[in-house]
Amino acid sequence: PDRYAVAGNPVAHSQSPFIHAAFAAQTGQALVYERLLCPLDAFGPTVEAFAAAGGRGCNVTVPFKFEAFALARRHSPRAALAGAVNTLRFDSQGWWGDNTDGLGLVRDIEGNAGRPLAGRRVLLLGAGGASAGVLGSLIAGRPAELVLANRTLDKAAALVASHQAWAAEHGVRLATTTLDGCSGGFDILVNGTSASLAGAGVPVQGQVLRSGGLAVDMMYGAAARPFLDWAEAQGAEGRDGLGMLVEQAAEAFALWRGVRPETAPVLAALRAQLA
Ligand code: ATR
Numbered sequence: 001p002d003r004y005a006v007a008g009n010p011v012a013h014s015q016s017p018f019i020h021a022a023f024a025a026q027t028g029q030a031l032v033y034e035r036l037l038c039p040l041d042a043f044g045p046t047v048e049a050f051a052a053a054g055g056r057g058c059n060v061t062v063p064f065k066f067e068a069f070a071l072a073r074r075h076s077p078r079a080a081l082a083g084a085v086n087t088l089r090f091d092s093q094g095w096w097g098d099n100t101d102g103l104g105l106v107r108d109i110e111g112n113a114g115r116p117l118a119g120r121r122v123l124l125l126g127a128g129g130a131s132a133g134v135l136g137s138l139i140a141g142r143p144a145e146l147v148l149a150n151r152t153l154d155k156a157a158a159l160v161a162s163h164q165a166w167a168a169e170h171g172v173r174l175a176t177t178t179l180d181g182c183s184g185g186f187d188i189l190v191n192g193t194s195a196s197l198a199g200a201g202v203p204v205q206g207q208v209l210r211s212g213g214l215a216v217d218m219m220y221g222a223a224a225r226p227f228l229d230w231a232e233a234q235g236a237e238g239r240d241g242l243g244m245l246v247e248q249a250a251e252a253f254a255l256w257r258g259v260r261p262e263t264a265p266v267l268a269a270l271r272a273q274l275a
Contacts, residue, residue, distance in 0.1 A: 003054050004256065005036040007047055007068075008061035012037075013221075015242075015270060016059055019249045022269060023261035031056075031257070043067045051090040057256050058088050059249070062194075065099075065129040072097025081136040081166060084129050087252040098255060101130070102137025104248025105190065105216070110141065112243045112267070115188060115214050117141030123186040123208060124148050125179070126193035127155035130218050134192065135163050145173040149182050151193075151203065182208045189236075191217045191227060202230045211235040218244060221274060242274075243267055 006016040012035070020033035036058060038046040043064045050058065060068040068085035069075070073094030079085050085097035109115050122143040124131055127150035138146060146167070150156035156176040167174035177183075184207050195203045196219045209215060215231035216239045217224045224240040231238030246267045254260040 001030040001032050002056045003032050003034065003050075004057050004059075005034040005050060005055060006059045006061060007036040007038050007043065007050070008064060009038050009040055011035040011061065014061065015220075015245060015274075016061075016249060018270065018273070019246055019266055020253060022266045023250065023253045026261050026265070027253075027257070027259045029257050029259065038064065044071055047071065047088070051095075056090055057252075059252055060086050060088060063129070065133060069097055071095060078102065078136055081163065082132045083162065084132045086133060086248065087255060089256060098252075099133050100248040100251035100255070101133035101244070102135070102140075103251050104246075105134045105218075105244045106137045106141050107247040107263075108239070108243035109188065109190075109214065109216060112247075113214060113216075113237070113239055117143045117188070119144050120187040121185060122146045123182060123189045123204075125189065125191045125203060126150055126195075127152070127159045128192070128194065130194070131192035132159055134190065135159060136166055138190070139163060139167050139170050139172050139174070142170050143172055143188075145175070147175050147177055147182070147186075149177045149179050149204065151179055153178050179203050180205055184208055185210050187213050189213065189215045191215070191219075196223050196227050201226045207234065209234050209236045213237070214239065216244070217241055220245065242270060246270065 065084040074096045076098040079099040082099045087098045089096045120143045148156045213236045215236045217227040218241040220240040220242040228238035
């Protein structure tokens, strides 16, 4: 069977092998999906060795999404906009890099959580690889306004600059602020910082969300708990990153195999398993 893997550091706790095995069973595709732990200074060689040993593609996770972009010879338009790659396909014309994180996040917000982005005010926290991967897709959902808040303002400004034309094309007001400069009344907040991984909680002060708003973390499991508690204390709906994880995986699976799996049963099974 064809081989795929999730490449990252760490990867021991990645749920991607479970998700892709479930997709393969559901669609009758013959494939194996492994974990590929890459030394921090050897992402390229590790992935190249995997491809040489019969690997057909891989998902890329922390902290290699920018390196994966640099490694790919060709990119999808959305990966080019992000400057970051979460899905690689190995083929004879040179590796192809895509980014399915943004579409996965938007499918989770709009489809699974039932919250259309159009006309809404959206706050995205963080300006690293995670935020770069989703900003373009959030803009494509045509919110009225999208504010990118980051501890280091320069990084937010650089990300906004690279997305300004895309935002204008979609009629979206795109702005930056520092974390403590956020105003209130946002409908949807997305946490793309690694603050919860570090156990630092939610890096914004006070009442940034309107009551009844939606707060989404890209983390899941125990790391997302403080964020979900914070959302509840704000009178908002809290959502962890499990839905996004399954949705981005489904898009990667479709790119590799040409069949789109159903996500709902896999998300339910994953939640049951992690509960
Ligand atoms: P990733 O690829 O996961 O996005 P990254 O590129 O290192 O990782 O980016 C991490 C993001 O989380 C950055 O936006 C970072 O803020 P800075 O740009 O100011 O470094 C943010 N971040 C990490 N720890 C944080 C904390 N304790 N409080 C606020 N922001 C934090």
